[in-house]
Amino acid sequence: MPAVVALVILLTVLCLLNLALVFGLLRRIRDIESRISSDQAATEPLLAVGAQIDDFEAVTTDGELLRRESLADGTLVGFFDPQCESCHENLPHFAAAARTQPRVRSLAVIRDDEEQEEMVSALSGVSRVVVERRRGPVARAFHVHGTPAFCRLGADQRISAHGYATPALA
Structure with a gap:
C-alpha cells in the first residue's frame, strides 16, 4: 500500500510539472507571435512617405x-x-x-x-x-x-x- 501512495504522489508531481511547462511554453509562443506580427506591421517596403531618396x-x-x-x-x-x-x-x-x-x-x-x-x-x-x-x-x-x-x-x-x-x- 505505501508503494501505491508513493507512486500516486510521484505521478501527481510529474503532472503538475508538465502542466507548468505547457503554460510556460504557451506564454512564450504568444510573446513570440506578438513580436513577429508587430515587426511585420512596422516594416515598410522602402523609405517612408515624405522621405527623400538618397543619391545614386x-x-x-x-x-x-x-x-x-x-x-x-x-x-x-x-x-x-x-x-x-x-x-x-x-x-x-x-x-x-x-x-x-x-x-x-x-x-x-x-x-x-x-x-x-x-x-x-x-x-x-x-x-x-x-x-x-x-x-x-x-x-x-x-x-x-x-x-x-x-x-x-x-x-x-x-x-x-x-x-x-x-x-x-x-
Whole structure:
C-alpha cells in the first residue's frame, strides 16, 4: 500500500510539472507571435512617405545614366526579383500603370539574375529599366526591404506613396 501512495504522489508531481511547462511554453509562443506580427506591421517596403531618396548613379538597359535628379515628379518606381513569385504576379499591373504615362516617368529596377530577361523584355518598352545586383545603388537609395516594392515620387524626389502591390499607388 505505501508503494501505491508513493507512486500516486510521484505521478501527481510529474503532472503538475508538465502542466507548468505547457503554460510556460504557451506564454512564450504568444510573446513570440506578438513580436513577429508587430515587426511585420512596422516594416515598410522602402523609405517612408515624405522621405527623400538618397543619391545614386545607375545605367539603364538602354545605356542612359540615371541619377536621383533624373527622376521627375510623379515617377512610378518598381523593384522586382526574378526569383519572386509575387513580383511576377505584379509585373503586368506595373506595366499597365507605366503605359498610362510617358516612359521617362517610370522606372523598373530588376535584380540581376539568370532569369531576368523575361522581366526586362516585358518592361523595357514601357519603362526605363535598371538591372542591378541585390542591394545595388538604386535599391540602397530607396532603402528597399523586400520585393516587390513600388512607389510614386513627388516633388524633390520624395516618396509620395508606396506599397508591396502596384494598386496601392492608384
